[in-house]
Amino acid sequence: MDTVTLIAIASIVTAGLTIAIGSVGPALGEARAVATALTSLAQQPDASKTITRTLFVGLAMVESIAIYCFVVSMILIFANPFWNHVISQTPGK
Amino acid sequence: MRLSPDEMIFWQHGFFKLNGTIVFTWGLMLVLAVGSKLITRKLSTDLARSRWQNLLEIVVGGIEKQIEEVGLSQPKKYLGFLGTLFLFVALASLCTVIPGYEPPTGSLSTTAALALCVFVAVPLFGIERQGIVGYLKSYAEPTFIMLPFNVIGELSRTLALAVRLFGNMMSGAMIIAILLTITPFLFPIFMTVLGLLTGMVQAYIFAILAAVYIAAATQSRKPKPEPSLKT
Numbered sequence: 001m002d003t004v005t006l007i008a009i010a011s012i013v014t015a016g017l018t019i020a021i022g023s024v025g026p027a028l029g030e031a032r033a034v035a036t037a038l039t040s041l042a043q044q045p046d047a048s049k050t051i052t053r054t055l056f057v058g059l060a061m062v063e064s065i066a067i068y069c070f071v072v073s074m075i076l077i078f079a080n081p082f083w084n085h086v087i088s089q090t091p092g093k
Numbered sequence: 094m095r096l097s098p099d100e101m102i103f104w105q106h107g108f109f110k111l112n113g114t115i116v117f118t119w120g121l122m123l124v125l126a127v128g129s130k131l132i133t134r135k136l137s138t139d140l141a142r143s144r145w146q147n148l149l150e151i152v153v154g155g156i157e158k159q160i161e162e163v164g165l166s167q168p169k170k171y172l173g174f175l176g177t178l179f180l181f182v183a184l185a186s187l188c189t190v191i192p193g194y195e196p197p198t199g200s201l202s203t204t205a206a207l208a209l210c211v212f213v214a215v216p217l218f219g220i221e222r223q224g225i226v227g228y229l230k231s232y233a234e235p236t237f238i239m240l241p242f243n244v245i246g247e248l249s250r251t252l253a254l255a256v257r258l259f260g261n262m263m264s265g266a267m268i269i270a271i272l273l274t275i276t277p278f279l280f281p282i283f284m285t286v287l288g289l290l291t292g293m294v295q296a297y298i299f300a301i302l303a304a305v306y307i308a309a310a311t312q313s314r315k316p317k318p319e320p321s322l323k324t
Contacts, residue, residue, distance in 0.1 A: 053162070053301070060298040064253055067260030074267070 004090060007082050015076040022069025029062045097263065098195035099202065117197040121184055152180075156300075163301065164308040171307060174214055178207065179300035182258065186292025189285065196292070199262040201255065208255035211303045212247075219310030228310065254302060261295045 037055040041048055101113030132145040156176045160168040185196045197203045219228040232243045265288035272281045 050162075053159075056294065057298060057301055057305070060257065060295070060302075061253075064257040064260070067257055067264070070264055071256060071260050074263070 004086050007080075007086050011076045011080050011083060015073045018069050018076070019073040022073075023066050026062050026066040030059055033058055033062065097200040098197060099200045101195065113195055114197045114200040114203060117185075117188075117194065118203060121181065121188070121197070125180060125184060159301065160304050163304040165304060165311070171218070171304065174210075175300050175304050175307075178211075178303055179296050182207070182296035182299055183293055186262070186289065186296060189288060189292070195266065196262050198258055199266050201259045204255040204259040204262075207258070207299070208251045211254060211306065212251040214303070215247075215306045215310045218307050222311040231310070250302075250306065254299065258295055258299055261291055265291060 033055065037051055041051055044051070098113030098117060102110055103113065103116055104111040129149070132143070132149055136146060137143075153172070153176065156179060157168045157172055160171055160175055165171055182198055185198045188194050189196060198207075216228065219231070222228075223231070233240050234243070265284075269281050269284050269288065272284055
């Protein structure tokens with residue numbers, strides 16, 4: 001198996017695994033955050049504005065982890081430096 | 094598959110490239126500046142006012158209240174910076190309804206520039222409030238060992254701001270592009286609406302996080318007064 005094939009396989013498999021495994025954690029974390037926010041909203045409805053705002057800020061911070069995984073996955077598929085390097089070295093074999 | 098509006102070249106002359114990011118950013122700046130200038134030409138303080146002035150008052154009043162709720166005691170001082178951040182990112186996302194438009198925040202250059210603005214503004218506001226020595230002392234706050242961690246935390250917060258906004262905008266545009274090649278008619282419209290919603294949420298998050306960082310930097314750490322024991 002030559003280098004080009006190896007790099008292609010590694011990039012594709014890693015891109016898929018990155019976004020698959022990387023979105024499990026943030027999804028679970030966000031679900032727990034929303035559940036806790038709903039409980040505290042039920043207990044203190046008059047603090048709903050503060051709770052909602054804090055919930056959204058916290059969700060954005062947790063979501064960023066999933067976004068990092070997505071960006072890495074996109075880089076591996078579309079802007080892969082190893083692939084570009086190895087492709088530029090095989091001019092019409 | 095186009096990854097960012099950086100790759101839409103409108104005009105090229107040797108080294109200088111006029112790409113989509115620059116053109117759309119300048120377009121947004123033009124709309125914001127000229128629009129505000131036109132609306133605030135004749136301000137009225139009685140009950141009869143134009144609806145555009147009403148709209149601007151709702152927006153500015155809302156942002157000021159949010160800044161105050163975050164914990165900044167003089168919201169008017171920070172209203173210019175934080176309001177501009179929110180308005181620019183929100184308008185950049187709202188204009189997606191215009192055909193042929195790509196949000197400039199879908200390019201890492203724009204979001205990195207905005208995050209660098211926040212990175213520079215936080216020490217500026219902190220030093221203005223607490224003085225240089227007071228602000229630098231806050232880096233060694235709980236104990237002196239925390240100094241490198243505080244510095245690294247500052248840098249990683251800036252990076253997180255940039256990548257969060259870039260990732261959200263880029264993923265919205267990319268999902269729509271991919272769906273257009275699979276099920277062209279109805280589904281991309283739903284994803285565009287979802288993209289509008291996440292764009293507004295991300296604009297709010299960016300501004301609120303910048304406000305929280307500034308509030309953390311300008312809080313003077315006075316020892317809390319002892320609660321008096323009432324018998």
